[in-house]
Amino acid sequence: MSGMSRIVKTITNVAFPFVMIYGLYIIARGHLIPGGGFQGGVVVASSLAMVLVAYGSIWIVGKVKEKNLSVLESLGAICFIGLGFIGVILILFYSSFEGSFLKNFLIGQDTIPIFNEIGKGISNINTAGIIPLMNFSVGMIVIAGLFVILLVMAYATRIKEGK
Amino acid sequence: MSRRNLVAAIFFAIVAIFLVFGALMMHPFGEFDEEHYPEMDQYIIDNTQNETGADNGVTGVVFDYRGFDTLGEATVLFTAVAGVILLFRRLKK
Amino acid sequence: MIYNIPYIAAIALILLGLYALIFKRNLIKIVIGILLIENGVNLFLITLAFRQNSITPIYPITGDKSMSLPVPHALTLTSIVIGVCVLALMLSLIVHIYRHYGTLDVRKIGREKE
Incomplete structure (x- = not known):
């Protein structure tokens, strides 16, 4: 498939940044509003599918x-x-630390001042420990995975020119 | 109607009867009495803001209380991408 | 009995998918049946999570409302992503089957080479 008409390309050029920014917004605010890594990743991947x-x-x-x-x-x-x-490795350095695999180690400490507050108040984004970081990593997995699936399937089943 | 279709129709009718009567005998929609009280979910609703810090209860469950589920889910997505690329590699050239 | 209408809706979706899975011969229609069953199961999990006079499980909460149960929502989220992965693998295998045998009828696949 070798592209569509000029009208479709122009509308895609206008709409593509807005859809992508909306998907990244859903990923970044995943611990405060309905959303998260998977949903925002799917929105970003659908914008890439539009292109x-x-x-x-x-x-x-x-x-x-x-x-x-x-x-x-x-x-x-x-x-x-x-x-x-990291939640397991921190046991070796701090003997009083109750660690385990996937332990939320940023909550309940004051040494590192990122994402360490408890979420009282309306939409405080500096909360929830490692959950925003995990949202971003899962978002990377979903964006790349879904776009690779669509790209490989579209390229393998393309219609040859001149047929 | 051949014999295969007849056997399939009988199987379909049995499954349909079991599913519909099972749905009719469940607890009423949206009401939880003493016997079906959701203790685990009530614990998560009460404590998710203090233990995980997240306002969103579903995100707290997905990434903190049930992190292993999410790890397996990412593994399944990774495996599916690898399988699709493996299947279409020979068709590209 | 009138309160069990949402369960009946989910069961109807599952039975529709089971009908397509049993009685259809085209492979694409069988895949559509599998997706209908999966969506019916997701709808059933979501109906299990509902409580009377409740909002979504997101703070802040106002008034004397309660929250609906968060664990079935999380499990449904997992199920949807796994469904997308399975759909991609099934469609890839169907493309290969069509290129090899030239047909999508399940009764003719495997008998062409004899």
Whole structure:
């Protein structure tokens, strides 16, 4: 498939940044409003799918390498598992720390002043410990994974020119 | 109607009867009496703001109380992407 | 009995999917049946989470309202993502089957080469 008409491409150029910013907003406020890593990642991936439909898969494959998306997805998975293992590793340094795998280690301490408050009050974004960081890592996994699935399937089943 | 369709229709009717009577015998929609009181969910609703710090209870459950579920889910997504790329690699050239 | 109408709706969706799964021969229609069953199960979990006079489980809470149960919502979130993964794998395998056998009828697949 080699792209659609000029009207579709123009509308896609206008609408694409708004959809993408909305998806990133849903990921970033996932611990305060309905949303989170999966839902926001799906919104961002659908904006990329809109570009894929409007411009055609051959144009996208020339611009985006498939290996870079694989690197992004692996990076998200490594961030997720690494955040889980920090809760175990902290036991070695602080003997009084009650740690476990996927322990929320940023809540209930004053040493590191990021995301460590308890969420009283309306929409305080500096709360919830490692949950926003895990939202971002899961968002990376979902964006890269769904876009790779759509890109590979669209490119493999494309219609040849001249048939 | 062949014999295969007849057997399939009988199986479908049995499953339909079991599912519909099972739905009719459940507790009323939206009401929890003493026997079906949701203790675990009530604990999570009461304590999610103090223990995880998140205002959103569903995010607190997904990423803190049940983090292993989310890890397995990410693994399933990763495996599906790897499978799709593996299946379509030979068609690309 | 009138209070069990939401359960009946979920059961109807599941039975519709089971009908497509049993009686249809096209592979695409079988995949649609599997998706209908999955969506019926998700709808059933969401109906289990509802409480009378409740809001979504997100603070702040106002008045004397209660919150609906958060754990079925979380499990449904997991189920939806896994459904997308399974759908992608099934469609990829169907593309391969169509290129190899030239048909999507389940009764003709596997008998072409004899």
